[in-house]
Amino acid sequence: MVEPMEKLAYEDAYKLVKKEINSALTRSPRIVNDYLTHLSNSQGKMIRAVSVLVCAEDEEGKLKSGAVQAAAAIEIIHLASLVHDDVIDNADLRRGQETLQKKFGKRTAVICGDYLLSLALKTISTIPEGKHYLDIPTSDYISKLCLGELRQHINNNNLDLSLLEYIRIISGKTAALFEASFFAGAVLSGASQSEINMYKKIGNYAGLIFQLRDDCLDFDNTVGSAKKPVQSDYEQGVITLPLILSFSRLPAFKKKAMEKNITREDINRAVEEAGGLDYTNQIIKRYYRKADQNISKLNVSEEKSKKLIAILKKASGMKAEI
Ligand code: FPP
Numbered sequence: 001m002v003e004p005m006e007k008l009a010y011e012d013a014y015k016l017v018k019k020e021i022n023s024a025l026t027r028s029p030r031i032v033n034d035y036l037t038h039l040s041n042s043q044g045k046m047i048r049a050v051s052v053l054v055c056a057e058d059e060e061g062k063l064k065s066g067a068v069q070a071a072a073a074i075e076i077i078h079l080a081s082l083v084h085d086d087v088i089d090n091a092d093l094r095r096g097q098e099t100l101q102k103k104f105g106k107r108t109a110v111i112c113g114d115y116l117l118s119l120a121l122k123t124i125s126t127i128p129e130g131k132h133y134l135d136i137p138t139s140d141y142i143s144k145l146c147l148g149e150l151r152q153h154i155n156n157n158n159l160d161l162s163l164l165e166y167i168r169i170i171s172g173k174t175a176a177l178f179e180a181s182f183f184a185g186a187v188l189s190g191a192s193q194s195e196i197n198m199y200k201k202i203g204n205y206a207g208l209i210f211q212l213r214d215d216c217l218d219f220d221n222t223v224g225s226a227k228k229p230v231q232s233d234y235e236q237g238v239i240t241l242p243l244i245l246s247f248s249r250l251p252a253f254k255k256k257a258m259e260k261n262i263t264r265e266d267i268n269r270a271v272e273e274a275g276g277l278d279y280t281n282q283i284i285k286r287y288y289r290k291a292d293q294n295i296s297k298l299n300v301s302e303e304k305s306k307k308l309i310a311i312l313k314k315a316s317g318m319k320a321e322i
C-alpha cells in the first residue's frame with residue numbers, strides 16, 4: 001500500500017496502475033467475476049493512463065499517488081465504453097480476443113459496462129485531491145463521451161454528414177476522455193489554471209488524432225495490429241472522414257451510395273481515388289502541429305516535454321518510447 005504523501009517514480013506508478021486495474025477486475029464479486037476476468041485477459045494500449053501519469057509528473061519527474069487511481073479510473077471508464085460500444089457495433093473482436101457481448105451476450109455486456117463505470121467512480125473517490133478537483137469534471141467528461149456516441153448513432157447512415165459534425169462526434173466519443181486524462185494529470189501535478197487549460201488543449205488534440213488514425217485503420221485489409229474488426233465502419237453505418245472526403249470529391253460514388261448500390265470494393269477504390277486517407281493524415285498532421293506548439297509553451301522539463309510528444313506520436317500510430 002502506498003502512503004498518500006509518498007511520491008512515485010513514473011515506472012512504479014505505471015506498474016501500480018496495471019495492478020490497480022487488474023485487481024479491480026479480478027477481485028470483483030463472484031457474480032460478475034467471470035466476465036471481468038475475461039476482460040482482464042487482454043490489455044489495451046494504456047495511452048490514456050500513460051497520459052494521466054506523464055501529465056502528473058512534477059518538476060522532478062515524481063507523481064502523487066492519486067495519479068495511479070486517476071489513471072486506473074480513466075482506463076476503466078474507457079473499458080466500460082468499449083464494452084458498450086461493442087454491443088452497439090455488434091463487434092466480435094476486441095484487443096485480440098472475443099468481445100464480452102459475443103462470448104456472454106449483449107444483455108450481460110451492457111450490465112457489465114455499467115458495473116465497470118461504478119468501479120471507475122469508486123476508484124476516483126479514493127483520490128485524496130479528487131473531491132476538490134476531479135468529481136465534477138469527471139462526470140462532465142463522461143457526459144461528453146456519451147453524447148458523442150449518441151451523436152454518432154443519430155448520424156448512423158447519414159451520407160450527408162459534414163466534416164464539422166464528424167469532428168463534433170469524435171470530440172465527444174474520443175477526445176473528451178483524452179482531455180480528461182490530461183486534465184486530471186495536470187491537476188495532480190500542481191499546474192496553474194492557465195497551464196491546466198493548455199494541457200486540456202493538448203489532450204483534446206491527442207484524442208482527435210487518435211480517432212482520426214483509428215478511422216483510417218478501419219480501411220486496412222487485415223485485422224493485423226488493430227486486433228479488432230476492420231472494414232466495418234461503413235457496414236455499421238458509421239461514416240468517417242476518409243469517406244466524407246470521398247463523397248464530396250466523387251459525386252457519382254455518393255449517388256451510388258445513396259441508392260444503396262455500393263460494395264466494400266467500391267468504397268475502398270473510391271477512398272483510394274479521392275485520397276481520403278491522405279487527406280485524413282493531413283488533418284492529423286495539422287492537429288499534431290497545434291498540440292506540439294502547446295507543448296512547447298508549457299513550463300516543463302525537457303524529459304516531460306519529450307514524453308508528451310511521445311504520447312502524440314503514439315496517438316498518430318508512430319513508434320515512441322515513454
Ligand atoms: C469506440 O469507437 C468507442 C468510443 C470511443 C466511445 C463509446 C462510448 C459509449 C458507448 C458511451 C457509453 C460510455 C460509458 C462510459 C459506459 P469506435 O467504434 O470508433 O472504435 P473501435 O473501432 O475501437 O470500436
Ligand code: MG
Pocket residue numbers: 085086089091
Ligand atoms: Mg466500435
